[in-house]
Amino acid sequence: MQTAQSTVDPAEVAKFEAMAAEWWDPKGKFKPLHMLNPCRLSYITRQIAAEFNRDLQQDLPFQGLRLLDIGCGGGLLAEPMARLGATVVGADAAERNIPVARVHAQQSGLEIDYRHTTAEALAAAGEQFDVVLNMEVVEHVADPLAYLTACQQLLKPGGLMVCSTINRNAKSFAMAIIGAEYVMRWLPKGTHEWNKFITPDELFDLIRNAGLAPVDRKGFVFNPITWQWALSDRDLSVNYVTASIKEAPTA
Amino acid sequence: MTYDSDLLIIGGGLNGPAMALAAAHAGLSATVIDAQPAAGLLRDDFDGRAYALALSSVRMLRALGLWDELAQHAQPMLEIKVSDGRAGEGPLMPFFLHFDHGEIEEGPMGHMMEDRFLRRALNAAMQKSGAITVLNGETVTEQNTTSGHAEVTLASGRQLRARLLVGADGRKSGTASRAGIGRIGWDYGQTALVCAIQHDLPHNGVAHQFFMPPGPLAILPLPGNRSSIVWSETHETAQRFMGLDDAAFLQMLRPRFGDFLGDISLAGQRFSYPLGLTVAKAFAAANLALVGDAAHGMHPIAGQGLNAGLRDVAALAHVLRDARHCGEDIGSIAVLERYQQWRRFDTATLSLTTDLTNKLFSNDNPLLRAVRGIGMGAVNALPALRRGLMREAAGLTGDLPALMRG
Secondary structure: OOOOOOOOOHHHHHHHHHHHHHHOOOOOOOHHHHHHHHHHHHHHHHHHHHHOOOOOOOOOOOOOOEEEEEOOOOOOOHHHHHHOOOEEEEEOOOOOHHHHHHHHHHHOOOOOEEEOOOHHHHHHOOOOEEEEEEEOOHHHOOOHHHHHHHHHHHEEEEEEEEEEEEOOOHHHHHHHHHHHHHHOOOOOOOOOOHHHOOOHHHHHHHHHHOOOEEEEEEEEEEEOOOOEEEEEOOOOOOEEEEEEEOOOOOO | OOOOEEEEEEOOOOHHHHHHHHHHHOOOOEEEEEOOOHHHHOOOOOOOOEEEEEHHHHHHHHHOOOHHHHHHHOEEEOEEEEEEOOOOOOOOOOOEEEEEHHHOOOOOOEEEEEHHHHHHHHHHHHHHOOOEEEEEOOOEEEEEOOOOOEEEEEOOOOEEEEEEEEEOOOOOOHHHHHOOOOEEEEEEEEEEEEEEEEEOOOOOOEEEEEEEOOEEEEEEEEOOOEEEEEEEEEHHHHHHHHHOOHHHHHHHHHHHHOOOOOOEEEEEEEEEEEEEEEEEOOOEEOOEEEOHHHOEEOOHHHOOHHHHHHHHHHHHHHHHHHHHHOOOOOOOHHHHHHHHHHHHHHHHHHHHHHHHHHHHHOOOOHHHHHHHHHHHHHHHHOHHHHHHHHHHHOOOOOOOOHHHOO
């Protein structure tokens, strides 16, 4: 007698579980992301709460909001957003990340729609979101304006985009490439190409040209004494984050 | 995955209930499991135990809504006098440290509070909270924190699941040992004798700490003409004194105590606690955190045990509140590591300071006595140093958790 074959290969699942464990190990391969994550989350949650008038003290404050996380990786941002009640789509151009993120979301008891796709493809399909998270992606794309225009198309009128990246100057070269990639070995060598980095003013121009209105920018500053990241109003010299709105058309 | 509550707190002494209330304040639910039957916790006769609450602890109790009820039972410590003494010579030596609360703007350095009032206020607040469940007369037989959440099995057979297990179960924490977290520490060779006394003359809100060669003697003011005593002696002497009847015990205490408060008598029972330093090798792991003596039991020389425990509770609640607002998994090691980093440094500093203070003062070497005298004189002559020490004792230094900022 023949038994029904499962399409799930247990060896594959075990591999994805191991990769998920690696993504979520705060002292592992993705340590720099874990170190930055509280700071990123604090900025993102406050911007969303302010824009959509939500109270973070409540359970599920982001209920009813549809959110896209571009470059979701293992789900380090997508999972917290889902935990706060948002309906989350996680997109990653790297196919290998998708089953890994799915396995971890399942372990966390969260429902997240992970897809192997790009911002451009989602925009072409007519998908719409209240919030687009665009964190540490823009410095890796070939055509930033085309990419940010796709992000603009993905937003509903009144929607919010949070975009973070790395500044282009001598200090960011020293910190992000020599420091993070060569000295601390936080990131694989060749992760970043310095000439693709974008200054805050250039990013604001790109965002405006893409049809969005920039509303805020802050720096992520690493404190080597406390070994922690903090938000700064003034110091945008290395890592920084911006918030922009797709203004609703006036009647 | 369904959870019985966000936190599962083992230990219903003082830090456990404080943890439950601080968690509820941060929007999280908690279940407190305590081996004691409920009746024992709510006794209202004075048993002789009292605590010196640092100003930071008072602020925390106020933030949790307990202080209005507790304030009427509190004795403010207006001055602290520290002196070097030898049994039989009386406490007032030429060199002593004098801390007067008039010198710092924050007010009294602390308040004395009897155990019964604190315990009852914590329990009443837990009963009132809709986010807290208390299970009395229950012990944990099994625990598992390795599968992404915390699960325990109780002696009654009941099973509970939560996002985070908090061990507030004291120096011999079963929660820590079941999780395979080892401890380091040493015995001081001293036992603390704790009791309350009634005296003829008023204490005027002055706390005294006498450093005697066998160990320190603290006299801490309680409401009325009563004071709380923490008297440290070598294990052998302490054991001998505990074996004495009340009258003979007082005979031993009188010469050490001196006569500045007039005649003294016992109020309540006598307790003894062997002193030692015990620190858990980790304060946190995935889905697990340790607070209070379960994380670090220290020498109670400056009355900092409960205050340090409450500071753990406030720091953990602060970390959990921020994590909740950011949508993070409150049981994840990424989150709990922040608590561990925050508290391990403070704790190491405090444990070492109290340990060294005790070693320096519990000594009859004439040279050390002279050094101590000069040191105390220097602190008295330098207001900035004195204010710094007072703020340290009041728990106002370092990175304060939100609940303690006042």
